[in-house]
Amino acid sequence: xxxxxxxxxxxxxxxxxxxxxxxxxxxxxxxxxxxxxxxxxxxxxxxxxxxxxxxxxxxxxxxxxxxxxxxxxxxxxxxxxxxxxxxxxxxxxxxxxxxxxxxxxxxxxxxxxxxxxxxxxxxxxxxxxxxxxxxxxxxxxxxxxxxxxxxxxxxxxxxxxxxxxxxxxxxxxxxxxxxxxxxxxxxxxxxxxxxx
Numbered sequence: 105x106x107x108x109x110x111x112x113x114x115x116x117x118x119x120x121x122x123x124x125x126x127x128x129x130x131x132x133x134x135x136x137x138x139x140x141x142x143x144x145x146x147x148x149x150x151x152x153x154x155x156x157x158x159x160x161x162x163x164x165x166x167x168x169x170x171x172x173x174x175x176x177x178x179x180x181x182x183x184x185x186x187x188x189x190x191x192x193x194x195x196x197x198x199x200x201x202x203x204x205x206x207x208x209x210x211x212x213x214x215x216x217x218x219x220x221x222x223x224x225x226x227x228x229x230x231x232x233x234x235x236x237x238x239x240x241x242x243x244x245x246x247x248x249x250x251x252x253x254x255x256x257x258x259x260x261x262x263x264x265x266x267x268x269x270x271x272x273x274x275x276x277x278x279x280x281x282x283x284x285x286x287x288x289x290x291x292x293x294x295x296x297x298x299x300x
Contacts, residue, residue: 109165110283111191115200115223117174126243127256130199131170133275138168150184164283176222179230196236197279205242208267210274210294213238239278
């Protein structure tokens, strides 16, 4: 694999029951990115579905991946794909839902804790470092006294759906920006005063 390859992982749970839930917003954003690069997901021996393509002709190679397993076992497939394609942790981008960010907001960072997110925890453990890039897709806190674990497994409400479509495009834009411009420039673009 050439040294311009990136592994971009969308976190979520498998099956129709979960595909439209808040916890699967990372996989939904990955679908947007796959459509942009003309990638089609197919089964990979690493225990994931993988799509490959380039941002543009001659541009960086992207390996997009969704684990076949549940969120809390995301690490094994990410580690296996990283080794298979020869992609180091600094060129791994994980798209995931984030309770601690307001709905319809994107934040970017490298490393840090997992904040109770089992997918991030398992990836950091499996690749032996938390120093991968994250596209944190804000889903907000649950209303009232609703349990966060119940909240993340519910679909977006009808009033949120139009905003979700834009949010997914923004998350895909953020992943592209990390690849093309690097973390600092991408953060300035998505965290700045003009950011939605």
